[in-house]
Amino acid sequence: MTKKYYNIDEIAQILNEQKYTLRFWETRISKLKVLRTHSGHRLYNYENLLLLKKVKELVDVQKLTLDGVNDYFSKSKLKNKRLGDNFINELRDLLSLLKKSD
Secondary structure (H helix, E strand, O other), X not given: OOOOOEOHHHHHHHHOOOHHHHHHHHHHOOOOOOEEOOOOOEEEOHHHHXXXXXXXHHHHOOOOOHHHHHHHHHHHHHHHXXXXXXXXXXXXXXXXXXXXXX
């Protein structure tokens, strides 16, 4: 079972990154939304962890800049939206065909 929230020390250890790098990514990656406690400590959920793993891969392996990472996420979001729209349209077509056959 995964934890509900991770602190910045745990995330830094999991990703083998410096805490200052994670804080910098937080300011530059628009998709990354980190929760904060009343005292200002960062709390990362599992979705944040997966997103940060992807950012690390894009930066380290694919050699993208942080602007390139933001572009990658915005394009994949648009791609997923188009796939979802196509699926909805196909379901509507199927529904209309089923209504006609009644």
